[in-house]
Amino acid sequence: xxxxxxxxxxxxxxxxxxxxxxxxxxxxxxxxxxxxxxxxxxxxxxxxxxxxxxxxxxxxxxxxxxxxxxxxxxxxxxxxxxxxxxxxxxxxxxxxxxxxxxxxxxxxxxxxxxxxxxxxxxxxxxxxxxxxxxxxxxxxxxxxxxxxxxxxxxxxxxxxxxxxxxxxxxxxxxxxxxxxxxxxxxxxxxxxxxxxxxxxxxxxxxxxxxxxxxxxxxxxxxxxxxxxxxxxxxxxxxxxxxxxxxxxxxxxxxxxxxxxxxxxxxxxxxxxxxxxxxx
Numbered sequence: 359x360x361x362x363x364x365x366x367x368x369x370x371x372x373x374x375x376x377x378x379x380x381x382x383x384x385x386x387x388x389x390x391x392x393x394x395x396x397x398x399x400x401x402x403x404x405x406x407x408x409x410x411x412x413x414x415x416x417x418x419x420x421x422x423x424x425x426x427x428x429x430x431x432x433x434x435x436x437x438x439x440x441x442x443x444x445x446x447x448x449x450x451x452x453x454x455x456x457x458x459x460x461x462x463x464x465x466x467x468x469x470x471x472x473x474x475x476x477x478x479x480x481x482x483x484x485x486x487x488x489x490x491x492x493x494x495x496x497x498x499x500x501x502x503x504x505x506x507x508x509x510x511x512x513x514x515x516x517x518x519x520x521x522x523x524x525x526x527x528x529x530x531x532x533x534x535x536x537x538x539x540x541x542x543x544x545x546x547x548x549x550x551x552x553x554x555x556x557x558x559x560x561x562x563x564x565x566x567x568x569x570x571x572x573x574x575x576x577x578x579x580x581x582x583x584x585x586x587x588x589x590x591x592x593x594x595x596x597x598x599x600x601x602x603x604x605x606x607x608x609x610x611x612x613x614x615x616x617x618x619x620x621x622x623x624x625x626x627x628x629x630x631x632x633x634x635x636x637x
Contacts (some may be wrong), residue, residue: 367404376537384561423461433448463489518547531586550625588629595622
């Protein structure tokens with residue numbers, strides 16, 4: 359959703375290394391991204407206040423999510439399949455699944471049908487209501503921190519294309535660490551600034567949008583996870599070139615190469631609490 363003229367903005371420091379030294383990086387017109395001079399993290403500075411950011415996720419956002427339900431669901435399932443997710447969690451206890459930023463609840467509904475105790479968290483009220491009423495999924499309307507789940511409640515915490523929208527990814531990951539069971543999993547999916555498309559297109563990259571407050575490179579996101587008590591077990595990526603950029607004969611081999619050698623547009627990180635033992 360595009361920002362409005364009435365939004366209030368707040369200066370922030372780098373969430374990865376806490377440095378307050380950044381330089382202009384991508385000028386996107388009504389908004390822009392800076393790059394941390396110390397660690398290279400790319401983020402918007404200043405950023406809209408939480409209240410103004412929350413207001414973006416209303417009816418228009420719900421319509422967008424509902425129209426793209428099937429597409430986004432298919433992409434999430436493909437990503438989980440790439441890491442052999444269902445085989446990994448076959449013997450997991452507790453068999454509980456939380457999808458943060460669950461939109462209309464299609465993914466937690468899917469896992470509920472597979473024997474999980476599945477829940478969601480969603481900031482957009484119409485989307486959360488739709489998921490509860492139409493899909494029967496318990497969805498908390500608000501932020502993860504506001505949900506105040508109990509310690510170690512979930513065997514799996516999943517967040518696809520969410521962390522880049524958050525004002526404080528560090529606090530978010532700390533809360534994820536608190537609510538994940540000792541033998542649990544965290545699945546993060548987010549755009550990758552080290553991917554081919556980001557390098558090719560810069561400020562015209564399809565992920566350099568107003569709603570994305572933080573754009574991570576793999577090294578910095580792994581560092582943030584480590585700082586929050588996680589170890590990254592697996593990394594995958596996909597999306598060499600977006601549809602329409604190149605002919606199919608060019609796009610197809612580049613997409614395959616991006617997935618094989620991990621230079622795709624989007625990355626998936628599978629992480630576990632540091633104190634875990636393998637299951």
